[in-house]
Amino acid sequence: MEQILGCSPPLTREPLDAGQAAGVARVFKALGDPVRLRILSIVASRAGGEVCVCDITGAFELSQPTISHHLKVLKEVGLLTSERRASWVYYRLVPETLGELSALLTPPSSEPSSEPSSEPSNEPSNEPSSEPVAVSR
Amino acid sequence: MEQILGCSPPLTREPLDAGQAAGVARVFKALGDPVRLRILSIVASRAGGEVCVCDITGAFELSQPTISHHLKVLKEVGLLTSERRASWVYYRLVPETLGELSALLTPPSSEPSSEPSSEPSNEPSNEPSSEPVAVSR
DNA sequence: TGTCTATATTGACAGATGTCTATGTCTGTT
DNA sequence: AACAGACATAGACATCTGTCAATATAGACA
Numbered sequence: 084m085e086q087i088l089g090c091s092p093p094l095t096r097e098p099l100d101a102g103q104a105a106g107v108a109r110v111f112k113a114l115g116d117p118v119r120l121r122i123l124s125i126v127a128s129r130a131g132g133e134v135c136v137c138d139i140t141g142a143f144e145l146s147q148p149t150i151s152h153h154l155k156v157l158k159e160v161g162l163l164t165s166e167r168r169a170s171w172v173y174y175r176l177v178p179e180t181l182g183e184l185s186a187l188l189t190p191p192s193s194e195p196s197s198e199p200s201s202e203p204s205n206e207p208s209n210e211p212s213s214e215p216v217a218v219s220r
Numbered sequence: 221m222e223q224i225l226g227c228s229p230p231l232t233r234e235p236l237d238a239g240q241a242a243g244v245a246r247v248f249k250a251l252g253d254p255v256r257l258r259i260l261s262i263v264a265s266r267a268g269g270e271v272c273v274c275d276i277t278g279a280f281e282l283s284q285p286t287i288s289h290h291l292k293v294l295k296e297v298g299l300l301t302s303e304r305r306a307s308w309v310y311y312r313l314v315p316e317t318l319g320e321l322s323a324l325l326t327p328p329s330s331e332p333s334s335e336p337s338s339e340p341s342n343e344p345s346n347e348p349s350s351e352p353v354a355v356s357r
Numbered sequence: 358t359g360t361c362t363a364t365a366t367t368g369a370c371a372g373a374t375g376t377c378t379a380t381g382t383c384t385g386t387t
Numbered sequence: 388a389a390c391a392g393a394c395a396t397a398g399a400c401a402t403c404t405g406t407c408a409a410t411a412t413a414g415a416c417a
Contacts, residue, residue: 094257095264095313098279104254104261111257115249116405117241120231124241127232127328136364142235149406151365170363170414176232178327185325190315191264253375273394286376288395307384307393359417366411374403381396387389 087161088183095191110184113160118143119153123162126174127181133166133173224298225320232328247321250297255280256290260299263311264318270303270310 087110091103099107114120125142126134140150154174157163161180166173224243228236236244251257262279263271277287291311294300298317303310 094261094318095315097261097265099258099261101254101258104257108252108254108257111248112252115245115252117238117245118405120241120245120248121236121238124231124234124236128234140364145405146407147364148366148408152405155365167364167414172364176327178232181231181325182327185322185327188318188322188325190313190318190322255375277394282375283377284394285378285396289375292395304383304394309394360415361417362413362415364411364413367409369407369409371406372404374401376401377399379397379399381394383394384392386391 088180088187090183091187093187093189095189107187110160110162110180113156113162114184116153116156118145118149119157122150122153123157123176126163127176133175135171135173137171139174225317225324227320228324230324230326232326244324247297247299247317250293250299251321253290253293255282255286256294259287259290260294260313263300264313270312272308272310274308276311 087106089103089106091099091107114123121143122139125139136150136154139154140147143150154163154165158165158174161177163174164177166175224246226240226243228240228244251260258280259276262276273287273291276291277284280287291300291302295302295311298314300311301314303312
């Protein structure tokens, strides 16, 4: 099993380097389709934790190969796993992957803490900050 | 300002309907590009909270219009806002949007709670659950 | 073995997307 | 007023993506 999300820190903590960004983008790209989002939510919200492909196919007005394709994409980025039992294939959520994504998007702590900060909190000036943007290509 | 993420519940709570999925997918699609992810992380992790376009452009080996295009996409889905001051345009993170996405991806509480559940927790059977998948097209 | 059902794979194709060059717009400066 | 710098927009183009019909594969069962 390949690791796509190399345990990247929250987006708000430090700039992603190109490699991290490529991996994370793959996963978000998988989430960037309405059908896949609905499939994922169907599987994720399922009581027993798993859903038969035939049930998913029945929930959309799309061809069976199209659903199969979307399932494959979700599986490739580590959001779902599948298991065959008898004639049917069941898909399950991988909660760890979802959790990593959620952590990645954690916004900065909302309270700006009006205490005197030792960090130079460069606020609105009329000149672009001279501080160079971190570049890790 | 248009609402794209109509305050959807976590993916793991209930299936998204087509409308919700379309909105959420727009935002994730914006995150599905490595360059945009890096731009977002540069802005989000910036101490002062805002970054001049010129600084962003300098961090990539891409043309200025390309960066401008990506900034526009991130702005359109509500992840960034921009403000012009003098000759420069500054971009800021919209932490609320990031927070909503993070909440959306919150995985189910890890502990399955071995208590006797009143919910019929349909576990591995050899027949697809007869329970129909929720369909809200 | 052969057939039926469930799912995956292949190949094709229209439409979306990322990138570039060229150009437009806005603002400060001479 | 004219110019220069910062950023946005428009148009072009190659590549990627979602969808389908057709076909392959794998298991169950007669």
